[in-house]
Amino acid sequence: MPKLNNSEAPLPFPILMGDIGGTNARFSVLVDAYAEPKQFPNLHAADFKTIDDAIKQGVLDKTSVRPRSAVLAIAGPINGDEIPLTNSHWVVRPKTMISDLGFEDVLIINDFEAQALAVATLSGDAREAIGPELETVVASRAVLGPGTGLGVAGLVHAQHAWIPIPGEGGHIDLGPRSERDLQIWPHLEAIEGRISAEQILCGRGLQNLYHALCKVDGVQPTLKEPADITTHGLAGTDKLAEETVSLFVTYLGRLAGDVALLFMARGGVYLSGGISQKIIPALKKPEFRAAFEDKAPHSAMMRAIPTYVVTHPLAALEGLSSYARMPQNFGVATEGRRWRR
Template sequence: MPTSYEIDHTIAFPVLIGDIGGTNARFAILSDAYAEPKEFPILATADFSTIDEAIQTGVLDKTSLQPRSAILAVAGPIKGDEIDLTNCDWVIRPKVMISDLGFENVVVINDFEAQGLAAASLGQEYLKKVGGGEIRPSTSRVVVGPGTGLGVSGLVHARHTWFPVPGEGGHVDMGPRSKRDYELFPLYETIEGRVSAEQLLCGRGMMNIYRAVCKANGVKPAAKTPAEVTAHWADGSDPAAVETIELFVTYLGRVAGDLALVFMARGGVYLAGGIVQKILPALNQPRFREAFEDKAPHSQILKTIPTFVITHPLAALSGLAAYARTPVRFGVATEGRRWKA
């Protein structure tokens, strides 16, 4: 294992890239630095007992390419030779991958670092702007992604290099502001007494809001899953679902604005994941940007910062591919996160 700060720019092709979430795992192979990624069917993590089994069955058995390197983005802290995933039973053991799957080296980074790499490399065709503001070149950016959990990463530009900054920003505190908030916050499910951002801004967070709204309104919940909430919101058939999505985008705007201030993200705030793509019409309504900009005494700063929805269907894989092709563009620290044969 490396013993000092290390950024290694040597990546041997072909490269397996993987985005490992709590629910799904997405893989692709780059045969060389100029090739488009060869994508494989999305795998449900619950269908495989280990990531090694998923890679062997879902990828290696379906191609004649033998990857020499693997770059994996995972939802969880990267510590030691056994990496537990936050919302999945898989444990990643890079040394075992090298011995059993034939890789020469394995790099493991945080899943939202990969989203940060995407925010630095995606073309405008994959970015849907929400509200005002303009990108200031070579300035910090933030990625916020409600999904199985709430992922957050920063992206700092220095010395002509993008440095992704992983963290656990999804677990910051949330508090009530409006009269309706004060009615609902006592009804939200907490985690050890806290209402964190992730308790409201992810799939289960959406259900947390929905159940609280139903309880406050004295009605029986009609939706049992986030997909049902968004469906009822879309067709307007359930007033509680409509209010849930309105609150969801308001809370997301507040958190995104807070993080924009933390990073002074004049390069923009980028919303990632399937949930935000599904509720894009709600994000385009004024309440998201109003909540984002409502940061006295710095509201004028927030008005200048743009916000985008990332619409690429495999954004994290796109970010990993950009890193694999030109690692010198990105300051991805590999200390303690790269294993070699």
């Protein structure tokens, strides 16, 4: 095996791992490759002025273990020494973390890279099958996460390694197909004249879709939050909320099928995030798989691709743990994203 250069060398233990979203930050510490990660309570970004303050007060002040390195999954593009987070006031400054928090090594990756790393090794008790129970093969996979936004990533299996492929797949176009879609589309909130998948397939997208249905049917909207829409939709206590959830899973199935074709994800498509977990009963109805498989001329191939909801409560941290333990099993690009003392 060729000798690793500095940018490819394994992170030194103990390793601090962080899943940093727009609202919450979740941390754990891995003492060595054989230990179970030590979990820390979830932190709210709004409670801390900086991410460094959150790490110090929420982790370092609560353990005698001194992490030598950190690998953080963040929601936002990684470019330069100052990395602002999407939907948060925090700015990640790896050089400051090294000088002020005592780290020797800091690696920053995309949040959906961490989700992709997780689905490489998720076992049956950390996922729930949607549709037929199909064999999971060692092959490329994909992950979609409707939440605050819509994350999409691929996981390619090549050269005996899992290679996460981050991107901005949530911003691809989504178009109408049915007569009902054609009624709805003119009333959806667009961005510069187009409807991206994220305009429908996320929390605010649920609201966008619900309000569009209300306009089409001439009904005054009464539900204000995404959780209200999903709760009433799943319970069948509001007709338009029920249709909103049904259309949501249909459109999610269409997009999931497109992403499966893009990555040739014979190893499966995984739905992550809180929305996916909450709407499992709706996903298990026929609409999701029907839309997923409706990809002529490749419908037969699509029927052989499994789909899952990720039910692991800390999937991103699990993905980071897998990478930290055995980085040689993953093709994670570190150039421009790793800082060393």
